[in-house]
Amino acid sequence: MGFGSALVLKGVDLDVWRGEILGFVGTSGGGKSVLMRTILGLLPKRAGLVEVCGIDLDGCDRATHRELERRWGVLFQNGALFSSLTVRQNIQVPMREYLPVSERLMNEIALAKLDMVGLSPDTADKFPSELSGGMVKRAALARALALDPDILFLDEPTSGLDPIRAAEFDELIVTLQHTLGLTVFMVTHDLDSLHDSCDRIAALADGKVIAEGPIEVMLESEHPWLKAYFRGKRARAAGIGGSAVTV
Numbered sequence: 736m737g738f739g740s741a742l743v744l745k746g747v748d749l750d751v752w753r754g755e756i757l758g759f760v761g762t763s764g765g766g767k768s769v770l771m772r773t774i775l776g777l778l779p780k781r782a783g784l785v786e787v788c789g790i791d792l793d794g795c796d797r798a799t800h801r802e803l804e805r806r807w808g809v810l811f812q813n814g815a816l817f818s819s820l821t822v823r824q825n826i827q828v829p830m831r832e833y834l835p836v837s838e839r840l841m842n843e844i845a846l847a848k849l850d851m852v853g854l855s856p857d858t859a860d861k862f863p864s865e866l867s868g869g870m871v872k873r874a875a876l877a878r879a880l881a882l883d884p885d886i887l888f889l890d891e892p893t894s895g896l897d898p899i900r901a902a903e904f905d906e907l908i909v910t911l912q913h914t915l916g917l918t919v920f921m922v923t924h925d926l927d928s929l930h931d932s933c934d935r936i937a938a939l940a941d942g943k944v945i946a947e948g949p950i951e952v953m954l955e956s957e958h959p960w961l962k963a964y965f966r967g968k969r970a971r972a973a974g975i976g977g978s979a980v981t982v
């Protein structure tokens with residue numbers, strides 16, 4: 736996968752297991768979002784195979800592809816809500832695309848999704864510009880959940896949130912994983928999310944997955960980037976990779 740002569744991903748090999756939260760880390764600009772967009776079919780790849788639920792996304796017919804698209808929900812970086820639509824209308828976008836249900840039922844589903852992500856019903860008629868950063872993330876999550884997906888793709892869901900809101904968001908993801916049996920692919924830089932929410936972590940460097948496993952595997956790795964990331968000053972301050980910094 737690349738742009739022009741620049742190769743971004745060079746032979747990524749990664750499995751995501753059903754029911755797990757997989758945290759995907761790597762250097763800034765290393766290709767995490769590009770991989771997520773490639774899996775979703777939003778960017779063309781030059782070679783390789785992407786399978787979702789055991790189905791080759793390039794080899795299947797259009798109807799099967801649409802059926803698979805219905806089974807995943809996506810939270811893009813910064814929410815990517817449509818600014819000219821209310822929260823309710825945003826949540827209803829995937830329903831209009833994939834679910835032939837009545838207007839009344841769509842309204843009920845939208846309110847149920849808002850409740851699921853901890854937003855009050857009066858949020859439904861607000862526009863994205865009227866929401867706080869944390870509310871935007873939750874509203875975008877409600878939209879990602881609109882079709883009762885099996886798989887959630889999250890691109891830096893806690894970026895821009897204060898530590899309290901970020902921890903709440905992490906808890907919400909874990910609760911949804913447990914209650915709905917979701918599989919979650921989460922691109923993140925957030926050490927707390929990686930430590931508290933992820934069952935496994937995969938690390939991307941030089942266009943490849945250099946390590947994969949629970950956080951202990953990351954902590955034991957001697958790869959220079961993983962060492963700096965998981966055993967550096969910030970990791971220690973977060974209580975990971977050694978004792979927390981005390982003053």
Ligand SMILES: Nc1ncnc2c1ncn2[C@@H]1O[C@H](COP(=O)(O)OP(=O)(O)OP(=O)(O)O)[C@@H](O)[C@H]1O
Nearest residue numbers: 738743761762763764765766767768769770922924
């Ligand atoms: N549409 C595009 N056209 C050209 N280059 C692109 C495009 N999208 C991404 N890139 C390049 O691909 C590389 C990987 O970008 P990507 O957004 O996947 O990084 P990332 O790992 O998600 O980074 P960050 O952690 O900073 O969000 C970068 O060098 C970026 O400039």
